Amino acid sequence: MKAVVQRVIKANVTVEGEVISSIGKGLCVLIGISKDDTKKDMEYIARKLLSIRLFENDQGKKWHLSVKDKGYEILCISQFTLYHVLKGNKLDFHNAMAAEKSEAYYKEFLDLIRVQYQADLIKG
Template sequence: MKALIQRVTSAKVTVGDELISIIGRGCCVLIGISQNDTLKDVEYIRARKLLSIRLFDDDVGKRWQHSVKDKNFELLCISQFTLYNRLKGNKPDFHLAMQGTEAFNLYNTLLNKLREQYSEDKIKDGVFGAMMQVHIQNDGPVTIEIESPRSSETVSSKESSTFSIQL
């Protein structure tokens, strides 16, 4: 599982002309789910990173001291299978991304666990599988990428085996 975390002063997601979610200060998190992700990957991203990564200043301006949870800020989570892309020539290939119902269920599990550990009203999301417009006011800008250890190992081993086959 991969998360691209952007510190924001505000963010919103729309589908067509419909406003789906909006947050103030916090993080907009793009979530990619690989085909081999499990509940262990959800736990790594949720428990070890999203709610505890220190991206915010303290009250006297010292950087990297507080998490979203420490500051009582919000998270806007957006499912984004394109984070698990590989280029074949100039065309993106998404075969490493988990598909359909399985991805939907794992994504919702992540959201539910975030809400349980933090606050239901502080965790917002988009519409899984929809063509969304994500509007952010990046703060810094600060953008951090994290990936669960099993996902990065799986992707690396697949890339290595694909590369060796192509030689």
């Protein structure tokens, strides 16, 4: 698994002009799932997302608190393109998990984070 993490004041996902999901302050995370990913990979990324210290504390000390410490939201977006390989001028996605399998894996990942944090603060 790969995760591209960005701190945000607000974030949303829109499809054809319709907002599918949105959050306030927190993390926007692009999640790439490899064809070789296991439950152990999922658990590792979930643990890191919830504990990585990206926010300042009340005294202004930067990189001191996690999203969990602050009670912020997380918006996860499945992004198979994180597992691309350049082949000439074309992208090859053979390292990404197949769509049918990755959808279930992604939902299981979201459920895992919801159990470890607050379900209503995790959006996908």
